[in-house]
Amino acid sequence: MFNLHGKDVVSILDFNRELIEDVFNAAYIMEKYARGVGLNLLKGKIMATLFFEPSTRTRLSFESAMYRLGGSVIGFTSAEASSVAKGETLSDTIKTVENYCDCIVLRHPAEGAAKLAAELANVPVINAGSGAQEHPTQALLDIYTIKRELGRVDGLEIGIVGDLKYGRTVHSLVYALSLFNVNLSFVSPPGLRLRDEIEEDLRRKGIEFKYYEDIEKIIPNLDVIYVVRIQKERFPDPAEYLRVKGSYKITSSLISKAKSNCIILHPLPRVDEISLDVDSRPQAKYFIQTYYGLCMRMGLLSMILANKEDLKQLFYSSK
Amino acid sequence: MFNLHGKDVVSILDFNRELIEDVFNAAYIMEKYARGVGLNLLKGKIMATLFFEPSTRTRLSFESAMYRLGGSVIGFTSAEASSVAKGETLSDTIKTVENYCDCIVLRHPAEGAAKLAAELANVPVINAGSGAQEHPTQALLDIYTIKRELGRVDGLEIGIVGDLKYGRTVHSLVYALSLFNVNLSFVSPPGLRLRDEIEEDLRRKGIEFKYYEDIEKIIPNLDVIYVVRIQKERFPDPAEYLRVKGSYKITSSLISKAKSNCIILHPLPRVDEISLDVDSRPQAKYFIQTYYGLCMRMGLLSMILANKEDLKQLFYSSK
Amino acid sequence: MFNLHGKDVVSILDFNRELIEDVFNAAYIMEKYARGVGLNLLKGKIMATLFFEPSTRTRLSFESAMYRLGGSVIGFTSAEASSVAKGETLSDTIKTVENYCDCIVLRHPAEGAAKLAAELANVPVINAGSGAQEHPTQALLDIYTIKRELGRVDGLEIGIVGDLKYGRTVHSLVYALSLFNVNLSFVSPPGLRLRDEIEEDLRRKGIEFKYYEDIEKIIPNLDVIYVVRIQKERFPDPAEYLRVKGSYKITSSLISKAKSNCIILHPLPRVDEISLDVDSRPQAKYFIQTYYGLCMRMGLLSMILANKEDLKQLFYSSK
Numbered sequence: 032m033f034n035l036h037g038k039d040v041v042s043i044l045d046f047n048r049e050l051i052e053d054v055f056n057a058a059y060i061m062e063k064y065a066r067g068v069g070l071n072l073l074k075g076k077i078m079a080t081l082f083f084e085p086s087t088r089t090r091l092s093f094e095s096a097m098y099r100l101g102g103s104v105i106g107f108t109s110a111e112a113s114s115v116a117k118g119e120t121l122s123d124t125i126k127t128v129e130n131y132c133d134c135i136v137l138r139h140p141a142e143g144a145a146k147l148a149a150e151l152a153n154v155p156v157i158n159a160g161s162g163a164q165e166h167p168t169q170a171l172l173d174i175y176t177i178k179r180e181l182g183r184v185d186g187l188e189i190g191i192v193g194d195l196k197y198g199r200t201v202h203s204l205v206y207a208l209s210l211f212n213v214n215l216s217f218v219s220p221p222g223l224r225l226r227d228e229i230e231e232d233l234r235r236k237g238i239e240f241k242y243y244e245d246i247e248k249i250i251p252n253l254d255v256i257y258v259v260r261i262q263k264e265r266f267p268d269p270a271e272y273l274r275v276k277g278s279y280k281i282t283s284s285l286i287s288k289a290k291s292n293c294i295i296l297h298p299l300p301r302v303d304e305i306s307l308d309v310d311s312r313p314q315a316k317y318f319i320q321t322y323y324g325l326c327m328r329m330g331l332l333s334m335i336l337a338n339k340e341d342l343k344q345l346f347y348s349s350k
Numbered sequence: 351m352f353n354l355h356g357k358d359v360v361s362i363l364d365f366n367r368e369l370i371e372d373v374f375n376a377a378y379i380m381e382k383y384a385r386g387v388g389l390n391l392l393k394g395k396i397m398a399t400l401f402f403e404p405s406t407r408t409r410l411s412f413e414s415a416m417y418r419l420g421g422s423v424i425g426f427t428s429a430e431a432s433s434v435a436k437g438e439t440l441s442d443t444i445k446t447v448e449n450y451c452d453c454i455v456l457r458h459p460a461e462g463a464a465k466l467a468a469e470l471a472n473v474p475v476i477n478a479g480s481g482a483q484e485h486p487t488q489a490l491l492d493i494y495t496i497k498r499e500l501g502r503v504d505g506l507e508i509g510i511v512g513d514l515k516y517g518r519t520v521h522s523l524v525y526a527l528s529l530f531n532v533n534l535s536f537v538s539p540p541g542l543r544l545r546d547e548i549e550e551d552l553r554r555k556g557i558e559f560k561y562y563e564d565i566e567k568i569i570p571n572l573d574v575i576y577v578v579r580i581q582k583e584r585f586p587d588p589a590e591y592l593r594v595k596g597s598y599k600i601t602s603s604l605i606s607k608a609k610s611n612c613i614i615l616h617p618l619p620r621v622d623e624i625s626l627d628v629d630s631r632p633q634a635k636y637f638i639q640t641y642y643g644l645c646m647r648m649g650l651l652s653m654i655l656a657n658k659e660d661l662k663q664l665f666y667s668s669k
Numbered sequence: 670m671f672n673l674h675g676k677d678v679v680s681i682l683d684f685n686r687e688l689i690e691d692v693f694n695a696a697y698i699m700e701k702y703a704r705g706v707g708l709n710l711l712k713g714k715i716m717a718t719l720f721f722e723p724s725t726r727t728r729l730s731f732e733s734a735m736y737r738l739g740g741s742v743i744g745f746t747s748a749e750a751s752s753v754a755k756g757e758t759l760s761d762t763i764k765t766v767e768n769y770c771d772c773i774v775l776r777h778p779a780e781g782a783a784k785l786a787a788e789l790a791n792v793p794v795i796n797a798g799s800g801a802q803e804h805p806t807q808a809l810l811d812i813y814t815i816k817r818e819l820g821r822v823d824g825l826e827i828g829i830v831g832d833l834k835y836g837r838t839v840h841s842l843v844y845a846l847s848l849f850n851v852n853l854s855f856v857s858p859p860g861l862r863l864r865d866e867i868e869e870d871l872r873r874k875g876i877e878f879k880y881y882e883d884i885e886k887i888i889p890n891l892d893v894i895y896v897v898r899i900q901k902e903r904f905p906d907p908a909e910y911l912r913v914k915g916s917y918k919i920t921s922s923l924i925s926k927a928k929s930n931c932i933i934l935h936p937l938p939r940v941d942e943i944s945l946d947v948d949s950r951p952q953a954k955y956f957i958q959t960y961y962g963l964c965m966r967m968g969l970l971s972m973i974l975a976n977k978e979d980l981k982q983l984f985y986s987s988k
Contacts, residue, residue, distance in 0.1 A: 385771075406757065
């Protein structure tokens, strides 16, 4: 329970299975405090949310997590409202803001921004999305949702549908899932398959995975259908985009071919990858997924920032 | 005092006179805590302020109210800083954010946005202005100001001056005033009179009202002069706008014809509907009106969110 | 210790040496509480940060200071998110917001904005930068950093390098330093020397100062090297700018000619006035300067807002 105390969370690659289970245990304890009551665990602590790109879910759930734990929040929601508008570098911003807070939650468009910030800062840095590759807390909340909704992660058939090449959340998720004993099905247009390095990593770890172009073939087998956006700007030919987009849309009639107890997840925001009539299906779990995200972030912040005695007491009293 | 517990505040039409008086009682109690000390009544509670349009008064007074009551605030101040920038619908934003908070305060340019949000969310939704028609908490604070400054609402002569057709605050205010025993004078250019449906509603309720084009005729009779902006963009002919605008401007010399104990209100922001030399007149109450707005919103939030036992204790101890 | 109780902080001209020392004493006490624990001194108090211009350091450090002291914060970070976008004047914004808070921290592009706000508001107003001339809390934190890092201010050789004419921080700093017994060296291109009125003021106070164009000549004598930006847009001829810029850049090789125990300060953000390799020099103090800024602002807010009894107790218990 103290393995993250004072630590950065930069990449899902820094997590092993044991640490992920620790975070899930913390998240589960936090479910008791995630609605309307809260804790004093982080009273007096300040989190800085430095968001150089817009975000609803990630920023608001980190902030809500901090408030539920009794802490405070400073920060900015776009580069324009900060000294970046006057030409300040990320390094200088970090070396300044670390003096005002107890941890930094950073979203930045550049690859490696969170890593750089973590190296520079004397306070813990949590990566809330940097560049196209890493979004570790999203992966943690995704898998926590699976565990909470299906009772386990090992042994599941998990399908990931959409843009597997450019989606920021996919990379972190696949790496995290590779620590579990799962079968992975990747459903995408041929041009949007996993990047080579991730594919190789999966092989090295002995994870079973297959590619599909047609979601209908595989959907009856899936326990988890994880949907990500296919972005128009990835296609040189707009007509090709329109053709492809339709085939990966999750509709109510498609879901009628799925297991009755499968779950549908999405990192959100969705545009139209999941049609609205799916929302009322019992398998639709992408909104409660945001709630689990709050609990997971409360757990994570507690493990990083809480006084060890207080944390121990909370954990034992919750057993 | 528990009639709003866990409830939405979408439209002033949902209020009857008794409920308005309840809110006023709560607001009055809050005057003791609205400056510099505060309460712990909403400790641990989180309010989300989702503002899709700019606002100073409404947003800051809701946030101040929440802090004075011991709670916390998350949110955004423009659509650009949220996932709306990535194409997310209002529904998806609401179904996400409800998981992070205990109530949602929403301002949105679309008619019916607050109603939709209230139907979707499991937490109470407070309408902080949606579309051109509804701004219920503004109406409540307007009438609370009248009550506090003049000691009563019934029996008063109330004049509403300016754009009665498009002003968001006018509609909610007129509906709310129709629950009291007042005489209404509407002063506007012919093209900016009340919408038909509101006029009919007033007739049905037996409320006395008259139209005037010339404010000088009626001003000596008024107890309350409520001024709203006339917006340039409502006039096809800019020359017509300039001509009309001048006639509805409240000046110090105009006020010298008014009752010495009348009060001048304005929802603010003003542009130049009230000249600056009116500010020092004793009748000018549009700034203290913002203070009453804070107290009223503290009362409202308490009624909606506070633990019933705590609320009861506060109310009884304040008698 | 009570000399700022309920007072505005508009201009450094309102400070005498005794008051500055009081603020430094308060800042020093706050160093104990500036990291991770905090105080309840301002519990229930609300600070409004009204930033009409972007800022990282000033806004975030004021907000952090308020949270470390147990208070809350409302506000906006750009004019666009407020009613200014609808044409509201600064006066009306101030006369509104004062009803929602216990003090206002204002940054505004207009000269005299803070003075105007202070005259209007019934709550204390702190100038966080107005127009090109005044930024009093920056000057206080600059000198506090000198005192903390060098143990004293009197008797030091202080060089100010860069744009002395337009830099907002320079004016407040020079006035504040004139209350101490220092020798000042001003290093700038001829066209960017101090404004006449400041120069005269220094003479009147009997402060020793000299102008230099070449930093190499004076650097071996300096105890403090205070660097400010030279902005391109001040030069009619871009070629002249490029020529001049290079001569005022602080590099590691330049610093090797300086005293080993001198300190380099900068109000930040820097663009490239100090090269990155200087950051690792022991003389580089511009990041810890931001930390001292937090402590100084905590001290200042306490002196202005805290209950006198609580403040007295804190001060005596800290002796």
